Amino acid sequence: MQIIFHIDLNAFYASAEASVDPSLIGKPVVISGMNRRSIVSTASYEARKYGIHSAMPLFQAKQLCKNLIIKPVNFDLYRRLSNDFFTIIRTYSSIIEIASIDECYVDMTDYIRINQCQPYDLALKIQNHVYQSLKLKCSIGIAPNKFLAKMASDMKKPMGITILTKYNLKELMWPLDISDMYGVGKKTVPKLKKVGINTIGDIAQYKNYNKLRTVAGKYALILYRKANGIDNQKVHVNRDDLKSVGHSTTLQYDSNDTDQLYEILNHLAKRVSLRAKKNNLVSNSVSITIKYSRFDTVSRQTILQDYINDYESIISTAKYLFDSNYNGQPVRLLGISLNNTININDQIVQISLFDHQQIKKEENTTRDFIHKLNKEHHLNLKTAADTLKRK
Template sequence: MQIIFHVDLNAFYASAETSSQPSLKGKPIVICRESRRSIITTASYEARKFGIHSAMPLFKAKELCPHLVIVPPHFELYKTLSEKFFNIISTFSQELEVASIDECYVDLTNYIQVHHQNPYDVAIEIQKRVFSELKLECSIGIAPNKFLAKMASDMEKPMGITVITNQSYKQKIWPLPIGNMFGIGKKTAPKLIELGIVRIGDLAKYENYEKIKPIFGKNALIYYQKANGKDYSKINVAHNELKSIGNSTTFERDSQDEDFIKSVFRELALEVSSRAKKRDLVGNSISITLKYTREKSKTKQMIVDDYTQDFDTIYATALLLFESIYGGEMLRLVGISLNNVKHVEELQQQISLFDHTQIQASKKEINETEKVIHRLNSSLPGLKIMKASDLIKQQSTIQKKYLENNE
């Protein structure tokens, strides 16, 4: 039987700030920018005692806790700590799947068999290492599959360890409200409750299977199986590969001022280019996001001629995409993403499979062209010149989720 851990850093952003600023320890803090329309990213456990939670508007949190401490986000700190956290976990097993910046699934079956250790003792060892090296607390769920491990890690926070087995899952998860089941969203839970499926145990009943089909569609069997403690999904190491580098920003007030919006795109392009260069990553697709309201947003992307991390290329493409889809509406958020990213070394290995001389000549020609365009744009600030080839291969889609590192 496989042994899966789900390791979840507790109140990660808030804990990260406390680890770097010990004076914040024990105080009710929230992570967000100080502005009229800020939304809380993370709340410390001290702040949660006042009823404050993530996604709550900052003004409401201040009403609940007048002495609330507001800390602006420091994403580079979070990324650094996150990488160190995953590095620690990977010393126990390389079969690790990153679920988000602060949580992962890890298959410890082989480690436990080789070292003849009790899974609970291994979990304690992980907690001790994470805290001693990073000053971060984590909760751990231990189970025979990913779903039960995730459910277990949410049961005791902070610094909890919960074990769910094939024999105990009925006692552990069936009495829980249906809304507590991982994968059941806020919109789905009320629909299930209307059908009399109030607890996870109700979803596990065969007589309710036909009822849930209209709600879950082709995924009905998956949810039914999970409610019965079964999850056949495997640890997906490939999921850890970074597919894009993105950045976005929410305006202090909605705006339709195109000069202002373009200046924001410039700052975002600089940030995306800088992050790509730091990680030695290049991409051949650039996309932008325009968000009009909480519900309405649009994204459009363009394939560029060559893999790039160049600021001018990212910025110019973003402006072209913006001008092609913007109709003068009020905007609340804009974003840029560099997609289909590869590490420079990986790209060089792929290039070596082809005629090196031909590709070098082609790349030299492209680079010289970009240099000329850059000089022209620098000398003509009111004009933006682009290669004609950048005008093709466009694709438009409706945005379905936020870009990486939304603020």
């Protein structure tokens, strides 16, 4: 039987700020933009005691807590800590699937078999390792598949460890509200409750399957199987495909804060540029991905006249595509890619109309100059010949 860990950093953005500024420890902190439409991206656990939560408008959060500390998004810090976090996890297993900037699935089956350790003890070791190295707390779910591991990691926070199997899921998971089930969207919850499906246990009951299908359609079978602890997905090892260079990030919570979304695009463009330059790759095709929900994704690309890999060109093109296609709804994921990349030494420089005219002008100037030289030379020769004749 495989043993899957889902490891989730707790209140990551807020915890990241506290890791570099200890004065924030134990205080109500939120990460947010500062414009009139700003929403809370992450709230520390101290801020949550005031009723503040992610996706709450910032002005409401400030009303709830007069001493609220507001920190702007700092993706350079978050990305550095995220990379360090995944580096630590890879010392235990190379079979790791990065789900977002602050969470991953890890197949620990071989590690546990080889080292003959208990899953709970290993999870505790990882928690301590991450905290001692990065000052970040994490929750870990342990299960025989990805879905149950994800559900388990959400059950105890912060620094929780939960083991969820087919033997205890009826006790631990079935009583939970359907809004707590991973894969059930916010819009689906009221529809399910309207037909009498209120808990995960209700989804798991075959007698409710027809009602489930009227709401979820062909997705009903997947929900039914997962509610019963059945999930055959393997941990997908993230690998780079150098035919394209792309990066994406899943926001901790959906956001339509344009300041935050632009900051994410800036961060992604920098990563794409650095990776392309590192591999000596260029491209004349830039694309973006905007994911609003599980079933609503927009991908757009544009072809450029020149081959590029610099940050300025990538971000200007990405923002143009974003502004042209963003519909104002809360965004769950953003991505930027350079497609059909080629080695920088293989590019064919295309001459633009302006360049062509400039070259033509230079050619004409050179030709006129040569003609002038020839004419003067011809006159000089003729003068010399006439002189000889007279002699």
